[in-house]
Amino acid sequence: MSLPPETMDTLCPMYLQIGADGCVRRLGPTLHKLLEGRCGRGMPFAEVIQVFRPKRVTTLPSLLEMAGRKLQLRLCCGPRMTLKGLAMPDGEGGAIVNLSFGISVVDAVRLHALTSTDFAVTDLAIDMLYLVEAKSAAMEASRTLNRRLQGAMLAAEQRAYTDTLTGLRNRRAMDHVLHRLLRGGEQFAVLHLDLDFFKQVNDTRGHAAGDQVLQAVARIMLDLTRKEDTVARVGGDEFVILLAGLTDVARLSELAERLIRRIERPIPLDDALCRVSASIGIALNRPGNDAPQAAEALLEQADIALYTAKRLGRGQHAFHEAESVAGPR
Amino acid sequence: MHGLIARTLQCFLQDTYGQTAWQEIAHNADIDFADFEAMLDYETRVVEQVLDAAVTRLDKPREAILEDIGTYLITHPNNEGLRRLMRYGGVDFIDFLHSLEDLPGRARLAVADLDLPELELTDSSPGQFLLSCHGSLRDLPGFGHVLVGVLRAMADDYGALVILDHRGALDGAEIVDITVVETDFAEGRDFDLGAALPARRSSAL
Structure with a gap:
């Protein structure tokens, strides 16, 4: 050449x-x-x-x-x-x-x-190497931002699902878990708990005292339930507990009784003791035995059972009629 | 203004003067968020406020801080990725100077919406260069000073001996005088094309 x-x-x-x-x-x-x-x-x-x-x-x-x-x-x-x-x-x-x-x-x-x-x-080889490095760096910056945004999103979600006074889950979170349990076709119990004599505490001792009672009751409910259970404050002095996998009537009765007895123990407030009690209505979701239920229907059943318990006098628990094998106490 | 630029200012202040100094400056600048994000956009006014607060807090002239940012961009270990990208510009410092006009284009190649001022290099006599940053006074005031810091650090990186002088503005362009005394003055730092880019906290690119 x-x-x-x-x-x-x-x-x-x-x-x-x-x-x-x-x-x-x-x-x-x-x-x-x-x-x-x-x-x-x-x-x-x-x-x-x-x-x-x-x-x-x-x-x-x-x-x-x-x-x-x-x-x-x-x-x-x-x-x-x-x-x-x-x-x-x-x-x-x-x-x-x-x-x-x-x-x-x-x-x-x-x-x-x-x-x-x-x-x-x-x-163009060198330009291509440049581009590969520059793109990886830019992508890394983007990923860093995404990770931070995801962290912020999780924190915001956490806040959106938490009752700020008691640290329990709120109604939103409870609804979310309830729908998930129903979608998964799982067996579980819904406990609807309402405090008795709470209004008196609020009226005579003030809202700050009422708040302290709610916090104490929240701790009791967390103590007596399992980590995987959902304990939510759904109203002023109303709570819902979702117990996944637990539909045994005898065991549920025992849990309800323990909750009520513990809540009835005098709660020390500043220089005095404060007494409240609780009524509990229980509904069960047993997809194998019963027809599938809607979340609203299940909550309503627990609500009906709660009023049955209230009619029996305070400090009682009751199952929704279909499940009242053991009957109200 | 592109978040990368704002984020660079923040990382420079944090890495050089510490987290407490940054928080004080951010507080004095009245910004209502904790961090600039590299991939978001900010109002130029907000970034200017931070720079003004830094001038007061550090008791340093604005030009000196801007030049330090340029040096920081190339020399701080957190910015190794950027130093590498700059080294793609050429095999020696003169080669690198001739590649400066490509810099805005290269930056856009990496981050499509990152607009840097147009650069123009003219050589008056051997070893004598004049670098103009067009429109920088309007879009990125002080860019020329950052560039002086970058050039100083890159000269060290290549092992070249240079004299740099920011000559102020002419027709809206910042002018930098560059005198290359010697291209092989010192050892310089390694640049291995094949070095894997390590995953880093991203301060700037």
């Missing part, structure tokens, strides 16, 4: 010159680096590069038939990555093959410790 070798080396640092005999005559400096001196000049080109697409090519004539077409190839004694290639006749019976990393440039640079001088200045 009449061009000085340095011209080719600089313009196409990854070229390969194949003589008319099919042997490699010259290699560009970057290609030389990739081959690590293990194969190169003087060897048949098919022992240096392995062209496998659009079809396997091992002879010079068949390589020249592919002139101008996109070739996919691998180096026989270099990294396993696929390179892109373009072969053209050199005008002296041989061929020039120019190679490029294509998309694998990021890995190639890392694997072979390539520097910007290994690429022709007209090559």
